[in-house]
Amino acid sequence: MASARKRLLTGSITFAAGLALWLFGLDVEIFIFTPSKVGVVLMVIGGLEISYGVYRSFRGDGAARG
Helix, strand or coil: HHHHHHHHHHHHHHHHHHHHHHHHHHHCCCCCCCHHHHHHHHHHHCCCHHHHHHHHHHHHHHHCCC
């Protein structure tokens, strides 16, 4: 279960960082990238990681190993 909890924690942190970039970086443009677009990408990655953590917690870590 530790792996599923770790996935949930890192996914929620990634999602929160992406949400902060999206909310507060709308009017900022850096030379190479726009923080709001990077925030959307981080929110998608965080959401996928949270989904995988939920899947692993329901299925169990033992079933995934073998």
